[in-house]
Amino acid sequence: MKKLFQLVLTFFTSLTIMSQTASDTKLVVSIVVDQMRADYLTRYSHLYEGGFKTLLEDGEVFWNAHHTHVPTYTAPGHASIYTGTDPRFHGIIGNNWYVPSIGKTTYCLEDLDVSPIGTSSKYAKRSPKNIHSTTWTDELEWASNKKSKIFAFSLKDRGAICAAGHYGDAAFWLGKSGFISSSHYMSSLPKWLINFNQKNSLESYMNGKWDYLIDKNNYPEIHSTAFERIPSGARKADFPYDLSLLFNADTSGIEAFKTTPKGNQILLDVALETLKKEKLGIHKNRFPDVLAISFSATDYIGHGTGIRSHETMDMYLRLDRQLDTLFEYLNKNIGKDNFIVILTADHGASDNPSQAKLDGMPVDWMAPADLESEFRELITAAGVPSEFILNFSNEQVYIQENDSLESIQKIVRNALLKHPAIAESWTKDEIREASEPFALMRKNGSDKRSGQVFYSLYPGSIAYYKTGTTHGSGYTYDTHVPIIFFGGIFHSPENHNERINVKDIAPTLSHILKIAQPSASNGKILPLKFN
Ligand SMILES: [Zn+2]
Incomplete structure (x- = not known):
């Protein structure tokens, strides 16, 4: 009897496994939450009751995933997620x-050679032409002989284009009158999207109030709005916000829209519409x-109010x-065994330094223009003519080509090191030889397009507006992000604590989907249990 029971059990177990294999996956839903720090998973976990709760309970969660390049900005982050390599090779x-x-x-x-689609704005002249390598979505298009439908959405063009890659069917991002694209992907918007844009004007979302989603007592008691940006149309940086006042105070309305949960709502709405109208995941x-979605409203609210604000917390709830x-x-229409979800983030974010300083941390806030003029003073005092210094950006200095560039790089590097806010500085030659982790991240994050001298501020210090926060450094708060795989083929929820890299996602998906790895991929295959 026992033997028979075991036999029946084995039969059913193998049947379950057989019915959920990677090659049966009909849809991959790739979610990138813009500016999502890894600790947002745990900080609010007791209040999650929806998608994050499902991912945490049923997914394979990587708790120690990091970006491996500097600067940790949106476009390099998205490009690294989809190409499985660093900016040094993908070029962003x-x-x-x-x-x-x-x-x-x-x-x-x-890309001035492409035309805007669905708009006349020159800001839609966008394409992936500067991305040197293929993405996993490109490789999927090759493998499937273009049969795979690949649709990417974001509020930002860079959040959509890096996902759709060179060959994806469509990248859409938000313009003033709805989702738009460029002639790299299509000659006109699909009819259903034109209808969606007409029915879902930004204005139609921006009425009523944005107030606490749940009881106010659940939000941090120690809470200061002193270093949160007050949006135009509001009197203070605190709930409740009158959405139509915010919308009307912004000349185009779109910036106000993107900084509220409505920015993520329209992405959800258009994603559901795409699933229906394009019948994604329903094929043989x-x-x-x-379906790639970058939820970008989280980044706008983080920039405006910081990482501990009630607004940021509410946005995540x-x-x-x-x-x-x-x-x-997806469960209802695609079937829970037929789709997989991958969730990650393009970068994290720092604490607001002025607030942290009040709380006792020895960190500094600097206005970018002040920092630049202090740098210029130090560099000219060291004997480098000011016209040789062309530009400061991405924590890099661009120096005029000249016969003594090699020695000038060193003088500039030493001059920057004299500044009290500078933790480390390197010349491009030193970066080329780098093996030390922080210098290595600079090496990963730069190519021929970069400057000749690189520098880092001390951890926790930022050059930005005085309110809100930003990201871009190689420190943990900017590099540490969630990675979660979820779906029918992952047969047991798992917590992984080993340090892994965000660029591991693309080769892992290539492995799961049995397609080629992206052309410059140098990540590893993550230890997931899947059928
Ligand atoms: Zn940002």
């Missing part, structure tokens, strides 16, 4: 970088479709519920 070394030959700063995805192909709606839809 910043959101912007200085181009000495034209004496101007350029935007990472600007060997390879899955992809709402995102937890929004993700639940998405997962419910």
Whole structure:
């Protein structure tokens, strides 16, 4: 009897395993939460009851995942997630970088050879042409003979384009009148999206109040709004906010919109519409479709109010519920064994230094322009003519090409080291030889487009607005992000504590989906248990 029971059990176990294999995956949902620090998973975990709770309980969670490049900005982060390599090889070394030959700063995805689609704005002249390597989504298009449908959405063009890659069907980002794209991907917006844009105007979302989602007593008691930015149209940086006042106080409305939970809501709404209208995940192909979403409202609110504000916390509680709606839809319509979800972030963020200083931390806030003029003074005092110093950006100094560049780099590096806010500085030659972790992250984060001298402030210090916060450094608060895999093929929830890298996601997905790794991928395959 016992033997028979065991036999029946084995039969059913193998049946379950057989029914959920990676090659049966019909849809990959790739979620990047902009500016999500790893500790947001634990800090609010007792209040999560939706998507984050599901991911934490049923997913394979990597608790010690880090970005491996500096600067930790949005575009380098997204590009590293999808290419499985560092900016040194994928080429997206910043959101912007200085181009000495034209004496101007350029935007990472600007492409004047493409046309805006769904808008006439020149800000939609965007393409992945500066991304040197393939993404895992590109490799999926190759493997599936273009049968996989790949749709990417974000409030920001860089959050969508880095995901859709070179060959994906579509990258859409938010313009004033809805989601837009560029001629790199299509010649016109799909009809259903034009309808969606008409029905879902930004204005239609911006009414009523943004107030505490749950009882106010659940939010931190020790709470100062002194270093939070007061949005135009509001009297103070505190709940409740009148959404139509915020919307109307902003000339285009879009900046106000993106800084509220409505920014994530429209992404959820358009994602559900895409699943329905494009029938993503409902097909008999060997390879899955992809829905990539970057929830970017979290970044805007983080920049405005910091990492400990009630607004940031509330945004995450709402995102937890929004993700639940998405997962419910997927369970019901795609089937829980037929999709996988991967969630991560493009970077973290620092504490507001002025607040931290009041709380006793020896950190500093600096205005970027002041810091730059102090640097210039030190450099000219060291004997380098000021016209040789072309630009400061991404914690790099661009120096005029000249015969004594090698010695000038060293003089500039030594001059910067004299500044009390500077923890470390390196010349480009030193970066090339780097093996020490912080210098190595600079090496990973730079290429021929970068400057000639690099520097880091001390941990916790930032050069930014006095209110809110930012990111970009190589310190833990900027590099440490969540990575969670979830879905039918991952057969047991697991906590992984070993230190892993964000660039491991792409080769891992390649392994799971049985496709080639992206062209410059140098990450490793993560130890997931899947069928
Ligand atoms: Zn940001």
